[in-house]
Amino acid sequence: MSGDDEGPVAADALDRVTWALRRAELAVQALKEQRLRSLGMAAAHYSLLISVHAEPGLTGAELARRLNVTPQAVASLVARLEDRGRLERRPHPRHRHVQELHLTDAGRDALRAADAVIAEIEQQITEKLGPEDTDRLTVLLGQAADAVRES
Template sequence: MNTERVEGLGLLVHDAARLMRRRFEESASGHGLSAAQWRLLVRLVKAEGVAQARLAALLEIEPISVSRLLDRMEEGGWIERRPDPSDRRVRTVFATDKSREAFAEVKGMASDIYDEALAGLSAEERRTLINGLRTLISNLSDGEGAGESCKTAAKEDVS
């Protein structure tokens, strides 16, 4: 493979992610949550009752960092922590009505951002892009659970 293309790929993927993240943060800033808190919230709304340790693994951040994020989110009424019925040492995390309502609103904003980012691409080109990114993630994941983001992307409407 051409070395120039390989170097360009990393920059393109990084820049695309950075620009989409920035646009999202600008759009969602009115809710007062950081990008990390939004990522956590998205995971919770899609899979409630997740253990704190599992959230840390899904978000690829240290458990202590997740604990601090959850502390702030719990104080703000965004999440609720409950003991796991099968293991009282484990705390599971649930989205609140407040966070579900905000998620529904922000999901529409994210859809608008995706439409803007994908403007000019045909439905076929969009599918090819998504499938290519899934393959890239799968090739690099070494079985470490990156399939979660691929499954999420598979559910997104990219046409």
């Protein structure tokens, strides 16, 4: 091999928009984990709770698809949240082997506290960007998601 062979990636690989998206995602995720820890919660717990809040009665399989995780990961999270009294399973009205997920009062309280933490992170970002750039970023991210979905 000679010294002028191409490397394993293009020279601009770390300047790509997809890498910028990933860096931002990792930074936000790390901050969520850090700040939610004081509530005894992980970002995955928040994602699950807010999903069940938005669509009460979701099944574990539906949640797994929405959160892009395995059914086993959802089952583990559900068991943990159920043990903490934040989530309850109820029989599905039509399918006897399926259980729906619902927040308990403790789950709503936990979600409320966690959402306040997430709102603080959101505020930290939007204050840094300002209203115009925040709006522009929101539109651009939506367009990026649409572009990927269309392919």
